[in-house]
Amino acid sequence: MISDLLSATVIIGIISSGIRLATPYLFASIGEMFGQRSGVLNLGVEGQMLLGSFAAFYVTLETNNVWLGVLAAMGVGALMGLAMAFVTINLHATQGISGIGFYLFGMGMSNLLFQKLVGTVEGVKGFQKISVPLLGKIPVIGEIFFNHNALVYLAFLLVPVAWFVLNKTTLGLKIRAVGENPEAVDSLGVSVAGIRYLTVIMGGVFSGIAGASLSIALLNVFQQNMTAGQGFIAVALVYFGGWKPFGILGGALLFSMINALQLWVQVLGIPIPAELAVMMPYILTILVLTLSVSKGQGPSALTKVFEREG
Amino acid sequence: MKKVLTLVSVLLVVAMFLGACAQTPVAEPPAAVEETTQPLRIAVVSPSSINDLAFTQSISDALMVLKAEMGEGLEYAFTENMFVVDDAAAAIRDYATKGYDIVIAHGSQYGSSVQEIAPDFPETVFAWGTTVDTFGLPNVHAYEAASDQGGYVNGVMAGMLTKSKIIGVVGPIETGDAKLYVDGFVAGAKSVDPDIDVRVTYIGSFSDVALASEAATTHIAAGADVLTGSAQMVVGAIGKAEEAGLYWFGTQADQNAFAPSTVVASQVYHWEGILREIIALRAAGIMGGHTFSADLQNGGQVINLNPEIELSDEIKAKVEEVIAGINDGSIVIPKP
Numbered sequence: 236m237i238s239d240l241l242s243a244t245v246i247i248g249i250i251s252s253g254i255r256l257a258t259p260y261l262f263a264s265i266g267e268m269f270g271q272r273s274g275v276l277n278l279g280v281e282g283q284m285l286l287g288s289f290a291a292f293y294v295t296l297e298t299n300n301v302w303l304g305v306l307a308a309m310g311v312g313a314l315m316g317l318a319m320a321f322v323t324i325n326l327h328a329t330q331g332i333s334g335i336g337f338y339l340f341g342m343g344m345s346n347l348l349f350q351k352l353v354g355t356v357e358g359v360k361g362f363q364k365i366s367v368p369l370l371g372k373i374p375v376i377g378e379i380f381f382n383h384n385a386l387v388y389l390a391f392l393l394v395p396v397a398w399f400v401l402n403k404t405t406l407g408l409k410i411r412a413v414g415e416n417p418e419a420v421d422s423l424g425v426s427v428a429g430i431r432y433l434t435v436i437m438g439g440v441f442s443g444i445a446g447a448s449l450s451i452a453l454l455n456v457f458q459q460n461m462t463a464g465q466g467f468i469a470v471a472l473v474y475f476g477g478w479k480p481f482g483i484l485g486g487a488l489l490f491s492m493i494n495a496l497q498l499w500v501q502v503l504g505i506p507i508p509a510e511l512a513v514m515m516p517y518i519l520t521i522l523v524l525t526l527s528v529s530k531g532q533g534p535s536a537l538t539k540v541f542e543r544e545g
Numbered sequence: 546m547k548k549v550l551t552l553v554s555v556l557l558v559v560a561m562f563l564g565a566c567a568q569t570p571v572a573e574p575p576a577a578v579e580e581t582t583q584p585l586r587i588a589v590v591s592p593s594s595i596n597d598l599a600f601t602q603s604i605s606d607a608l609m610v611l612k613a614e615m616g617e618g619l620e621y622a623f624t625e626n627m628f629v630v631d632d633a634a635a636a637i638r639d640y641a642t643k644g645y646d647i648v649i650a651h652g653s654q655y656g657s658s659v660q661e662i663a664p665d666f667p668e669t670v671f672a673w674g675t676t677v678d679t680f681g682l683p684n685v686h687a688y689e690a691a692s693d694q695g696g697y698v699n700g701v702m703a704g705m706l707t708k709s710k711i712i713g714v715v716g717p718i719e720t721g722d723a724k725l726y727v728d729g730f731v732a733g734a735k736s737v738d739p740d741i742d743v744r745v746t747y748i749g750s751f752s753d754v755a756l757a758s759e760a761a762t763t764h765i766a767a768g769a770d771v772l773t774g775s776a777q778m779v780v781g782a783i784g785k786a787e788e789a790g791l792y793w794f795g796t797q798a799d800q801n802a803f804a805p806s807t808v809v810a811s812q813v814y815h816w817e818g819i820l821r822e823i824i825a826l827r828a829a830g831i832m833g834g835h836t837f838s839a840d841l842q843n844g845g846q847v848i849n850l851n852p853e854i855e856l857s858d859e860i861k862a863k864v865e866e867v868i869a870g871i872n873d874g875s876i877v878i879p880k881p
Binding site for chain 1: 744766
C-alpha cells in the first residue's frame, strides 16, 4: 500500500498540492521576515491576511478585475501595516500584544464587512491557471511546476528577489543593521523609525497579497475566518527558516508537502489514523527543527523598543 | 505626548461608557400593568459564522423561521464565531444572567460549559446540541441530527451517479454529526454496489478552506467523480468539484445555490421543529431533560434536490423508496 505512494500521479499530486498550499505562507512569511529583520515582531499577520483576503474578494467580485483585487489587498495590508508601525514604533506598545490586537481587528472587520457587503458565501472568478509556454509542456515537471496561477509564480519568484534585496542592496544592509544594532545605525544618521516603518508596511502589503492568493487565486471564495491560523504558521516559518528567504522557502515547502502527503495517505486508504496523518506536518517540522544545526538567534533587536537617547 | 494620549483614551472610555448607558432602555412598564405580551427571549451561541453555509447557518435559519412565525412574540440574540470554548462559556453565562428564557449552546464542544452553568440558572432552559447527553440536569435539553439518515440517502444517490466507482469524502474532524453523516453516506453508497470505493479524508479542521480544497483536488486526481463533505470548510472543495465538472452532495445547509451545476442535493437541517417543542415544553413548565433528534420523519432533516440538475426517474424513485424505508424502519443504517 505504501508503494501506491510512489506512482507518478501521486508524486505529481503531492508536489503540486504542496506548491499551491505553500503560496500564502511564502508571501506572508517573507513579508514578516523583513519586519523581523528590522526588529519588529508582527503577530497580526493573520488579521492582515483576512482583511486582505476579503478586500481582494470583494473588489474582484465588483469589478471583475483580479489585479484590482490584488491592489486592494495590498492597500488594505499597507494600511494595517502603517497602523501597526505607528503603534509599535511611535507609541512603544509591546509588539506581541499589539500584533494580537491587529489580528482581532482584522478578523472582526473582515467578518463584519463580509456580512454587510456580501452576505452569503459565493464564488468569484479569480486568477486562472497559466501554463508557462514551452516549459509547461514538459511531461511530469511541466505539470508540477509550470501550470499554476500568476500569484503562485509570484510567490516563488519573491524568494530570490527578497534574498537579493536583503543581502545585496544597501537597503537590505540597513534593514539588517537596524535589526541587530539600532543605536549604531542611528548614530550614523539613518532613520531607524523610517526603516522599520518601511519593513512593517511591506510586511502588511505581503500579508494582504497572501490573503488575496487564498480568496482570488487558490480558492476563489471568501468565507469568514478562512485563513484558519495560516498567518500564525507564517510567523513561525520565519523562525523556522532562520530569518532567511531560502530557509523560509524550505520550511514552507516542507510543511505544505507533508500536508499534501498526508491527504494522499488518507485518500489511498493507507491505514494511518486520520488524527495522526493530520499531525504529520507539524511533527516533522518540529523534528527537522530539533535535528538541524542551530539556526542562530535571530535579529538581536527583535521586539526591543528603540528610543533615541537624548 | 503620553499624558495627552492617556487623557484622550480615558475620555474615550468615559464617552463609550456613557454612550452604552444611554442606550439602555429606560422605559419600564409601570408595575401595576400586567405584562401580557412579554416576548420570548432566546439566545444562541455557536462556533462559526451565520453564513457559513453549514452548521451555524442551519440554526440561524431556524431562528429566522421562528421569528417570521412568532413576530413580536420572539426576541432572539445570536453570538457567532465562539469557537473557543471559554469564550462561548462566557457568552452562555452572560445570556443566562441577562434573563434570556432559552439559551441554545449550538456546538458539541460546549458540553462542559453547559454542565457547569445550567445549575446556576434554574429558571433558564438550556439546549445543547448536537448530542444526546442532558447530564441529568432538570433544565438541560439535548438535541442532535440523525445525519446518518440524510447521509445514507445522499450516499445512495452518489452510488447511482458514480461512473468510476470511486467517491471522495472531505470530512473535518471525526466527531459529532460530521462522523454520523460520513458513516451514513458510506453505508448508502455501498448499499447500491459493495464494490464502490468510498475514500474518506478527515482534514483535522472545521475551517481550513485551503486544505479542504486540496483534499478535494487529491480525491479528483485519485479518480473520484462524486464528492461530498461536511462542515463549513467545504466551500473550497465544492469549487474544485465545480471546476472539474463533477458532482457534490451537500449537508447541514442548502448548498445547491452555491454551485448550481455541481451540487446534486443537500441534506438540510431544520431545527425549528425541535425549537418549537422546546418552547412548548417550557410553556408547560418543563425546563429540560428531553433529547430530540432531527430526522427525515419529523422534518428535522430534508433532502433538497437541486432543480437545476437533471436526475433520472430511476434515481428519484430510489430516493423516495429509501426515505420511506428509513422512516418505517425497514432500512437499518449499519454502524461502521
